[in-house]
Amino acid sequence: MTPAARDRPHVVVVGAGLAGLGAALDCADAGARVTLLERRRRLGGLTWSFEHQGRWLDNGQHVFLRCCHAYLEFLDRIGSAGDVEIQDHLDITVIRAASRGRPPLSARLRRDDVPAPLHLARALLQYRHLSVADRLRLGRAVLPLRHIDLDDPRLDRETFGAWLARHGQRPSTIAALWDLITVATINLPASEASLAMGAKVFQTGLLTDRRAADIGWSRIPLAQLHGERSLSALAKARVEVRTETRVTAVDGGADAPTALRVVAGGKDLHADSVIVALPHTELPGLVPDWALPGLSRIGQLGLSPIVDVHLLYDRRVTDLPLLAALDSPVQWVFDRTSSSGLAPGGPGEPQHLALSLSAADDHLGTRPETLATTMAEEIHRILPASRHATVLDAVVTKERHATFRAVPGSGALRPSALTRLPGLYLAGAWTDTGWPATMEGALRSGRRAARAALVGAGVTRHLPQEVT
Numbered sequence: 001m002t003p004a005a006r007d008r009p010h011v012v013v014v015g016a017g018l019a020g021l022g023a024a025l026d027c028a029d030a031g032a033r034v035t036l037l038e039r040r041r042r043l044g045g046l047t048w049s050f051e052h053q054g055r056w057l058d059n060g061q062h063v064f065l066r067c068c069h070a071y072l073e074f075l076d077r078i079g080s081a082g083d084v085e086i087q088d089h090l091d092i093t094v095i096r097a098a099s100r101g102r103p104p105l106s107a108r109l110r111r112d113d114v115p116a117p118l119h120l121a122r123a124l125l126q127y128r129h130l131s132v133a134d135r136l137r138l139g140r141a142v143l144p145l146r147h148i149d150l151d152d153p154r155l156d157r158e159t160f161g162a163w164l165a166r167h168g169q170r171p172s173t174i175a176a177l178w179d180l181i182t183v184a185t186i187n188l189p190a191s192e193a194s195l196a197m198g199a200k201v202f203q204t205g206l207l208t209d210r211r212a213a214d215i216g217w218s219r220i221p222l223a224q225l226h227g228e229r230s231l232s233a234l235a236k237a238r239v240e241v242r243t244e245t246r247v248t249a250v251d252g253g254a255d256a257p258t259a260l261r262v263v264a265g266g267k268d269l270h271a272d273s274v275i276v277a278l279p280h281t282e283l284p285g286l287v288p289d290w291a292l293p294g295l296s297r298i299g300q301l302g303l304s305p306i307v308d309v310h311l312l313y314d315r316r317v318t319d320l321p322l323l324a325a326l327d328s329p330v331q332w333v334f335d336r337t338s339s340s341g342l343a344p345g346g347p348g349e350p351q352h353l354a355l356s357l358s359a360a361d362d363h364l365g366t367r368p369e370t371l372a373t374t375m376a377e378e379i380h381r382i383l384p385a386s387r388h389a390t391v392l393d394a395v396v397t398k399e400r401h402a403t404f405r406a407v408p409g410s411g412a413l414r415p416s417a418l419t420r421l422p423g424l425y426l427a428g429a430w431t432d433t434g435w436p437a438t439m440e441g442a443l444r445s446g447r448r449a450a451r452a453a454l455v456g457a458g459v460t461r462h463l464p465q466e467v468t
Helices: 003-007 018-029 069-078 118-125 132-137 139-146 153-157 160-166 171-186 195-207 222-236 295-301 368-382 384-388 439-456
Strands: 010-014 033-037 049-052 055-058 084-086 091-096 105-110 215-218 240-242 247-252 260-264 267-271 273-276 304-313 322-326 332-335 351-358 391-403 424-426
Touching (some): 010 267, 018 033, 018 069, 018 222, 055 222, 105 118, 132 171, 153 195, 160 171, 160 195, 171 195, 304 368, 368 384
Parallel strands (some): 010 033, 033 240
Antiparallel strands (some): 049 055, 084 215, 304 391, 322 332
C-alpha cells in the first residue's frame, strides 16, 4: 500500500448488491480507499442472470420507471445507460383472460402529454375492465391520494386496500386496476400493503409527474448490465473487490478507538467506516445487538417472494414488449427474446416470454414443471396465438427472499443508515428509504449510507449528493 493510500480513509462495504455497489462507487469517487466484500462469486445481488441452453435468463424482470433517478444515475456511472430502453409514454396493454367462451378482452393504459394527474384521465375513462360507474369513482381515490402527506406516520398503520375501500373503490376495481401496480411494485396486494407504500408508489410514480411512470427495461442480461459493468467501473475507481469472501462479524476495533474490525474470510480487516449492505435476515449475529436497537425485531419485516416462468415458443405469439393480465395467475408478461440472446425475428422465429409473478407465496411449493405447464395454459387464455405454438423450453426461478413485506407496521421497523456503533452504517432496500423494496430504493440507501460513512470518516469534500 502506498503512503498516499494509507492517508485516505478506508471504507469497507459488505455486500455487492445494488446498494453496496452504489455505495462503494460513491465512496471511491469522494476519495476514500474502498474494499468491497461479497460472499458470492458474482456482483449484483438479487439482479442476476444465468446461461441456459445457449440463452441468458434473468432471475426476475427488474423493470424500472423514469422517476427512478438514483437507478438511472447508477447506470450512467457504470456505463450501462445506453443498454436500457424507456417508453416514450407510459403504455400498458391489460388483457382479461378468456373464460367460458368469452374471448380475451384488451384495454390500454397510455398517458397523454398533459399535466398530471390529467395525463391518465382519458385512459382511465376508457378502461374497459371497469364499469362506467367504477371509472367515475376512481376520482374519489385519485385526488386525495395525490395530496396525501407521505411523512404522516399514520400511513404505516393501515393497509392501502382499506384506505381505497374508504374512498369508494370496490374489490373488483382494486383487483382490476390498483393491484396491477401495487403487486408489481410493493410485492404485495393492496389488501396487505401498507398505505405508506401504496401512497408513495402512486403519488411519486403516477400522480405528480406525467413522465414519471414511463417503464424502462434492460436490452441485455442483468448480469452484464449490473454485474460486469459494475466490476469494470469499480476497477477504474481502484476499489478492491473480494468475491467469495464471507463476513462473519463487524465490531469495534481493538487497536484504535475509531476503527472498526471486519472479520472477512477468517481474517481481520480494519476500517474507518463500514457499510453493511446485506439483506435484513443476515444482520443478527453479524453486528452487535446493541448497535441496532431494533435488531431483535428485524425478522418481523418478513419476506415476500417473486417467481418467474420463462417460456420459449417456436414462433412469435405477441408483438407487445410487455403486458399485464387479469383473471389469471399470470400477472405480467415480458418479451425477453432479444436480451436472452435470440435474434428477434418474424412470426416463424422463436420468442422468449418471461412471466413475472409477484407476491408469489402460493407458488413456492409448486413443482417447476407443474407451474410451467399451468402458466403455458394460462397464456393460451391471454394470447390466443400461443395455441398454435409449441413450448420448446420452460424454466422456473424462485426468489424466496425477494423483498421484505411492506405491511402496516413495517415502516417502524426499517432503520436509518446510522447505528449506535460509530463508523457502522446500513444500506439496503429494506432500510428507511421511503421507497418500497426496489432497485431505486436500494441505490438511494447506498447513497445515504455512503454520505454518512464519508462524513463519519472525516471526508468533507466531493460528498455524494442526495437524489431528488
